[in-house]
Structure formats: C-alpha cells, structure tokens
Amino acid sequence: MAVAVMATPSADAYVHSWSCYRYSTNDCSDTTGTTYNPWLEVLATSGYSVYHICAEGVTAAGNQRSTIDGVICNVNTFVRDSCLISTSPDSQGKVHWTDSSYGFTIQLQANAYTAPSSAC
Amino acid sequence: MTHKKTYLGAGALVILLGAVVIVLIAGTSGDRAPDAVGADAGSPALAPTAALESLRSAEPRSDAEDAALTRARGSLARGGSIPVEYRELTAARLVGTSEGLDLYAVGGPRSLCVVTAPHGSLRGMSVGCGRSPEATDGSRPVGGVGKTPDGRQRVYFLLPDGIDAVSARYADGTARELPVTDNLISLTSEEPVDTLTWTDADGHRGEVSTRPE
Numbered sequence: 001m002a003v004a005v006m007a008t009p010s011a012d013a014y015v016h017s018w019s020c021y022r023y024s025t026n027d028c029s030d031t032t033g034t035t036y037n038p039w040l041e042v043l044a045t046s047g048y049s050v051y052h053i054c055a056e057g058v059t060a061a062g063n064q065r066s067t068i069d070g071v072i073c074n075v076n077t078f079v080r081d082s083c084l085i086s087t088s089p090d091s092q093g094k095v096h097w098t099d100s101s102y103g104f105t106i107q108l109q110a111n112a113y114t115a116p117s118s119a120c
Numbered sequence: 121m122t123h124k125k126t127y128l129g130a131g132a133l134v135i136l137l138g139a140v141v142i143v144l145i146a147g148t149s150g151d152r153a154p155d156a157v158g159a160d161a162g163s164p165a166l167a168p169t170a171a172l173e174s175l176r177s178a179e180p181r182s183d184a185e186d187a188a189l190t191r192a193r194g195s196l197a198r199g200g201s202i203p204v205e206y207r208e209l210t211a212a213r214l215v216g217t218s219e220g221l222d223l224y225a226v227g228g229p230r231s232l233c234v235v236t237a238p239h240g241s242l243r244g245m246s247v248g249c250g251r252s253p254e255a256t257d258g259s260r261p262v263g264g265v266g267k268t269p270d271g272r273q274r275v276y277f278l279l280p281d282g283i284d285a286v287s288a289r290y291a292d293g294t295a296r297e298l299p300v301t302d303n304l305i306s307l308t309s310e311e312p313v314d315t316l317t318w319t320d321a322d323g324h325r326g327e328v329s330t331r332p333e
Contacts, residue, residue, distance in 0.1 A: 017200075019200070019201075043195060043198060043199065045199030045200065045201055045202055046201060047201045047202075047203075049250045049251050049254065049255070049260055052332065053248075067246060067266070068236075068237075068238060068244040068245075068246060069221055069236035069237075069244075069246045069264070069266065069274075070221075070266040070267045070268055070269065070274055071236065071246060071248075071264040071265065071266030071274070072266065073264070073265065073266075073332075074234070074248025074249075074262070074263065074264045075248075075261075075262070075263045075264060075265060075277070075328065075330070076250050076254075076255065076260035076261060076262055076263065076328070077248040077249050077250045077262055078199075078202065078206075078249060078250065078251065079195055079196065079199055079202070079233070079247060079248060079249040080246075080247070080248050081191075081195040081246060081247040081248075082246050083244050083245060083246045098332065107201055109199060109200045109201045111198060116243070117191075117194050117195075117198070118187075118190045118191050118193075118194040119187045119188070119190060119191035119194075119237070119242060119243050119244075119245040120191065120243065120244065120245060120246075
C-alpha cells in the first residue's frame with residue numbers, strides 16, 4: 001500500500017524565495033525580510049547541471065547547519081534540496097554553485113521553508 | 121566550346137554538392153538540444169529509465185520508494201527555473217544503503233535524481249537531480265559528497281550500466297578498486313577520495329572529481 005505524502009509544503013509553512021545571477025563562486029544568500037529563520041528545508045535550482053550545486057543554512061555565528069544526509073552540495077546536478085536536521089538554531093538560507101566550464105552567468109533560484117515538504 | 125561546357129558542368133556539380141553538405145550540417149545541428157550540457161553528440165540520448173538497469177526493473181515500488189519518488193517530484197515542481205520537460209519522474213528504486221543512509225535512484229524521460237534518507241525512514245529525504253543524457257552516459261554522473269555523523273567522507277554516484285567497478289584515488293596518493301552495484305558506487309572513508317575513474321562496456325574511460333573546484 002502506498003504512503004500518502006504531501007507534494008507541497010504544508011499551508012502553515014513560512015517560505016522565502018530569492019534568486020541571483022552567478023558567474024563564478026560567490027554566495028547567494030537570502031536577504032529577503034527577516035534574515036534568520038527556523039528553516040528546515042533549503043532548495044537550490046539552476047537552469048543547467050553544474051559541477052556542484054549547494055543549499056544550506058548558516059547560523060548567525062557562521063556555523064553551517066547539518067543536513068540529514070551529511071551533504072550540502074550535489075555533483076553534476078541542477079537541483080539540490082537539503083533537509084536540515086532541526087529548525088534550531090535559526091539560520092540564513094544560502095545557495096551557491098561552482099563550475100568553471102561555464103563562461104556565462106547562470107540564474108540560481110532558491111527557496112527556504114520552515115515546515116517540511118513531502119518526505120523532508 | 122566543349123571545355124566551356126565541361127567547366128559549367130563541374131561548377132554546377134560543386135554548387136550541388138555544397139548545397140547537400142549545408143543541408144546535412146543544418147539537419148545535424150538542428151537535432152541537438154541547445155541545453156544538452158556536456159552531452160556527447162555521438163552517444164545515444166537514452167532516458168534514465170532505459171539507461172539504468174536498476175530503474176528498468178518491473179517490480180512494484182515499496183512505500184519508501186513511493187516516498188522518494190514523491191519527494192523528488194516535489195523538489196522539481198518547486199524549482200522555478202526548471203524547464204517543464206525535466207520535471208517528469210516515473211520510476212524509483214532503492215539502490216543501496218551506506219552507513220545508515222538509504223540511497224534511491226529516481227528517473228524520468230529527461231532527469232535522473234538521487235534521493236537520500238535515514239535508513240528505513242520515509243522522511244528526512246534530500247534530493248539531487250541531473251539531466252539525461254549526460255547523467256546516464258557517464259559524462260556527468262549524478263552524485264554527492266559529504267560527511268557521516270562521525271566525520272568521515274561520504275561519496276555516492278549513480279553510474280551507467282556495464283560498469284562493475286571504479287578506481288578510487290585517495291588524497292594520500294593510494295588507489296583502491298571498489299564494486300558498483302545496481303548502478304551505485306558508495307563509500308565512506310577516513311581518507312578523502314579525490315577522483316573516481318572507470319571504464320565502461322565500450323572501453324571508454326570516465327572520471328569524476330569529488331573535490332571542490
């Protein structure tokens with residue numbers, strides 16, 4: 001019997017969305033509204049598969065929040081959707097990518113959620 | 121007069137051949153997807169479900185495989201910049217377990233995802249997705265590099281059919297052969313791995329770096 005799993009974040013999820021155009025390897029941090037929030041999920045997407053694409057939460061003290069799978073960046077992908085271990089302490093959403101083979105800017109789209117989406 | 125006719129005939133033949141060449145070139149370039157990053161023009165553009173034996177299995181999905189499929193679909197659906205054709209996913213298989221982490225291959229016509237979850241859990245899933253054909257022809261295999269809770273390096277990649285083993289080269293210069301099972305190479309190690317190399321069924325050499333660029 002299949003498990004019923006919601007495909008979208010629950011209705012009470014607080015969401016931040018931000019995007020940027022990136023040429024090389026700078027941070028693309030969430031600066032929309034309140035900076036630090038109890039994020040539980042951070043999603044990074046690009047229009048192209050890149051060498052590393054990363055999604056993470058960084059605390060006010062500068063510490064990288066742990067993910068459930070111990071991975072921040074996927075390799076050769078255009079999506080990285082990270083589940084963080086817990087909502088505390090509050091963190092700032094950050095996404096970034098690296099791939100020296102591209103000579104043009106790539107748009108990086110990001111979302112951070114306080115409530116988990118399906119199976120996160 | 122005869123020479124003039126010969127020159128005119130030869131000129132017409134050159135023009136005709138040139139036109140044929142132009143049409144052939146235009147036809148070839150028109151078939152190439154403009155967004156097929158890293159794809160080899162000579163390799164077949166197989167969808168992940170056709171290219172990976174683990175995804176071709178007709179066995180029913182488990183509850184956890186259903187959850188992994190739903191999770192990956194959700195990630196692609198919420199990605200604003202993702203073209204619609206890359207959002208379709210149809211198959212999911214548990215391909216391995218590594219140090220407390222279950223790893224799933226999830227595929228559709230144009231995308232291949234690797235989904236991770238705590239062993240035996242239907243929640244706590246993270247997702248990474250790459251594009252076909254480069255994700256399945258060995259040129260840009262989908263994977264991840266991270267750490268286990270006790271600080272060792274964790275590496276996993278989904279590789280094409282016909283690759284039975286990879287050579288892992290470590291930061292200390294040593295190398296070790298590791299088996300590939302159900303298209304998955306996964307390892308945990310105290311000593312960081314720098315590169316994985318392999319030879320596919322056609323004799324082509326593949327390589328992926330695990331280091332930050």
